[in-house]
Amino acid sequence: MREVFTMWRDTRMILLVAVVAAVYAAILLPFKVFTILPGLTSVRPANAFPVVFGLMFGPAAAWGSAIGNLIADIFGGTFGPGSLGGFVGNFFFGFVGYKLWGNLGPLSSGEEPNMRSIRQVVEYVLIAVASSAMCAVIIAWVADLLGLVPFSVLAPIIMVNNTLAAAVLGPPLLYLTYPRIKDIGFLYPELLADEELSAAGASRRYVAAYGLLVVSLVWLGVGLLVGTGAAPGTLTVGLVGLVGFVLVLAFAIIGAERLSAILERAGARPAGRNR
Numbered sequence: 293m294r295e296v297f298t299m300w301r302d303t304r305m306i307l308l309v310a311v312v313a314a315v316y317a318a319i320l321l322p323f324k325v326f327t328i329l330p331g332l333t334s335v336r337p338a339n340a341f342p343v344v345f346g347l348m349f350g351p352a353a354a355w356g357s358a359i360g361n362l363i364a365d366i367f368g369g370t371f372g373p374g375s376l377g378g379f380v381g382n383f384f385f386g387f388v389g390y391k392l393w394g395n396l397g398p399l400s401s402g403e404e405p406n407m408r409s410i411r412q413v414v415e416y417v418l419i420a421v422a423s424s425a426m427c428a429v430i431i432a433w434v435a436d437l438l439g440l441v442p443f444s445v446l447a448p449i450i451m452v453n454n455t456l457a458a459a460v461l462g463p464p465l466l467y468l469t470y471p472r473i474k475d476i477g478f479l480y481p482e483l484l485a486d487e488e489l490s491a492a493g494a495s496r497r498y499v500a501a502y503g504l505l506v507v508s509l510v511w512l513g514v515g516l517l518v519g520t521g522a523a524p525g526t527l528t529v530g531l532v533g534l535v536g537f538v539l540v541l542a543f544a545i546i547g548a549e550r551l552s553a554i555l556e557r558a559g560a561r562p563a564g565r566n567r
């Protein structure tokens with residue numbers, strides 16, 4: 293995850309953060325009137341942008357999505373305690389996608405995400421689902437902790453809202469924009485040095501990426517079971533969320549260096565593949 297911090301040394305990446313934030317906020321704001329849950333979520337076709345921008349701009353899209361959502365909350369009249377969850381959730385909305393497919397990610401066929409094949413579209417939709425789940429569980433967890441809305445109510449709404457926009461609008465947006473962004477040299481692997489992108493070997497990157505994928509979906513499933521009372525009463529949404537968020541940080545921030553080393557010593561080294 294070092295690129296999330298080292299990117300701030302590159303003026304071009306900072307510019308991309310500003311562009312992503314501005315575009316995201318500008319498209320979020322007009323749809324604030326189409327409210328689903330007052331003060332928390334609305335119809336959001338702009339949710340296509342964090343995943344699309346993430347595949348093109350990498351860490352700049354993660355920061356831009358978080359800042360853009362915060363700007364929309366402030367100027368759209370929905371700023372409040374829940375905006376903290378919105379900031380973190382939208383950061384990971386843009387972060388997960390490029391980790392799973394991008395320069396560091398194992399969940400693609402090795403092709404660029406230009407949406408020129410059915411296989412790419414299918415892979416993109418799977419990544420959009422994982423990114424949407426991560427965003428949904430973080431926002432819903434924070435809202436539940438603050439006593440705003442139960443996790444079991446908010447998480448499915450955000451999950452469906454995010455997934456529909458990202459899965460339906462994302463492929464045509466990538467089809468139209470990815471080749472042009474590549475032509476002008478603004479894809480994030482071209483802007484960041486190799487040592488900024490990853491200090492870990494391939495197997496460690498696979499552990500980190502698959503970890504984010506599994507945690508996002510399992511957290512959503514277990515959280516819903518607990519929130520609806522279908523899971524043992526000893527579990528709480530707060531506890532499930534805390535465990536989930538710690539695991540997210542372990543895979544995202546630590547980059548799974550130590551976790552992978554433990555697996556390798558145990559003789560369960562994750563299988564990578566040549567890219």
